[in-house]
Amino acid sequence: MKQQKRTRKGKISRLERNEYKYGFLFISIMLVGYIVFLIIPLISTFGLSLTNYSLINGSQYVGLENYKTMLTDDPTFVRTMWNTLFFSVLFVPSSIFLSLGLAVMLNKNIPGVGLFRTIVFTPYVTTIAVWGIVWKFVFQTDNGAINLLLRQVFNVTGPMWLYNEHLAIPVVVVTAMLKSMGMNMIIFLTALKSVPKMYYEAAELDGATGLKRFIYVTLPSISPTLFLNMVVSVINSLKVFGIIQIMTEGGPGTSSYVFVYYIYQMAFKKLQFGYASAISVFLFVLIMILTIVQWKMRKRWVYYEN
C-alpha cells in the first residue's frame, strides 16, 4: 500500500516535471528577450541618469546632479513639462468627449452610419506621417486651406498657426485627435452595445430619459471602458512624438517641446545621454504612477463588471 502510493507520487511528479519543462520552454524566448530588451535597458536608464555620460566627456558619476539641474535650472525642461501638460489637458477631455458623444449618437442605428464609421476610421489606418503632412499643408500660413478660406471668403488674415507659440500645440492636438477619434469611438460603441437592455427598460419605468438616463445608467455601465480609455489617452499624450516632429519640430522656439521630443533632442542631437536618461526616468515614473492608479481602480470596478 505504502509502496504503491510512493510510485504514484513519483509518477505524478514526473508528469509535473514534464509540464514545468514545457512551461519554461514556451516562455523562454520571451523571457530572455524581455530581460535583454526591457529590464536591462530600464535599469541602465536609471544608471545613466546618475552620470554625465556624453560623447564628449565620457562618463562620470554625478549623483542626482541631472535631476537637480532638470528641476531647478533648466527653463527648457520646465517649458517641456508645461507643454506636455497643456497637450494632455487639451487632448484627453476633448478626445473622450468627442468620441463618446459620437458613440452615443450612433448607438441607435441611423442610415448611413456604416459609411461614417468607415470614414472616421480612415485616419487611424493612415500612417502618421501622411496625416501630419496633410494637416501641416492645411494649416500653412500663406497658402494653407484654412487661411486661404479665411482670406478669400471672410477677408480675414489668418494666424500663423504652426508658427505661433500659442497655437502650435492646439493645432497638433486637433490633428492628433482626428486621427485617433475613430478608434476611440468604436471602443465606446462596443461598450455601449454591451449595456444590458433591461437597465434602460428599468430606467424608463422609473421615468428617467435623455440626459438623466445617460448619467445614471449609461455612464456607470461603461465606466471601466471610459476610465481605461482615459488613462490610455493620458499615457499616449505624455509620450507624443511623431506628430510633433512632423508638424512643428518642437517649434516655434521651444513652444511645442514635449517630453519625448526633449529626450530625443538631448540624446541624439546634443549627445547628452546622462541628462536625456534623467528626463526618461521622470517620464517613466509619471507613466508608472498612472498605470498603477488605473490597475487599482480597475480592480475596484471588477465588482461592477460582474
Added chain:
Amino acid sequence: MKIKRKYVSLILKYIVIIALSAVIVLPFLWMVTTSLKPYSKIFVFPPQWIPIPPQWSNYTEMIAHSHIFLYMFNSLKVAVLRTGGVVFLACMSAYAFAKIRFPGRDIIFIIFLGALMIPIEVITVPLYLGFAKISMVDSHLAVIVPQMFGLAGVFGIFLMRQTFITVPNELMEAAKIDGCNHLRILWQIMVPIASSTIFALIIYTFFQAWNDYFTPFVFLSSTEKYTIPVALTLFTNEVGTDWHLVMAAATLVTFPLLVIFFIFQKKIIASLAMSGIK
C-alpha cells in the same frame, strides 16, 4: 411634438456626421488633387477639385527623385517581421500562461504585464547605446526586435491568454490521451480555435508597426533603410515647398493600405475594436 423632436435630433445628428466626415475626407481629397496639379495651380482658391488635365508627371518625377518603392518595401518588411514575431511569441507564451502549470507562472505573467508601463521612448537611450556597441543601430533589426519583447509582445500575450483560457481543458485532455504533446496541442488545436483573435492581433500589430515613427526615426540613419513615415518627413524637408511632389508621395503610400482597409473594413474595425477593449 415628440415626432418633431425626433426629426430635429436626427437632422442634428446628420449635421455633425457630415461636418466631421468633411473634415476628414476633404484633406485626403486635397492631397490627391494636389498631387495631380502643376505647382502653379496648387494654391488657387476656390480649389479646383478635379485638375484638368491631371498632371501624372508629378508621380514619375517624384518616383525618379526618391526611392519611394524601397521605403515601402522597408516598411512592409519591418511590419511583417515584427507582426510575425509578436504572434509567434504571444501564442507560445500565452499558451504556457493559460494552460500549463509550472512554478512562478503567475508571477512571471504579472512581471510581463509590467511592460505595459515601459514604453520604448523611455528606454531608448540605453537601447541605442547598446545597439551602437554591437554596430547594429542602423539596422532593421533594431527597429523590429525591441518592440517584439516590449509593449507589442506583452499586449499580444495578454490578448491571446484571454482567449486560450476560455478553451475547455477537456479538449486538451482528449488530445493528450491521443498522444499529442503541448507543442502539437498549441499549433493544431488552440491556434485554429483562436484564429479570430490571432487575426485581430495581426491587424493590430501590423498597423502599430506600420505607423511606428519613433523607433525608425531614432535608430535608422542611412536613407536606404528608412521606412515610409521617416522617409516622407525627410522627403518633405528635402523638396520643401514642392507640395505637389510631397502629396504625390503621400498619396502613393496611402493608397494600397486604404484599398485593403476598404475591402476588409468590417473585419478590420471589429478586430481593432476587440484588441482595443481587452
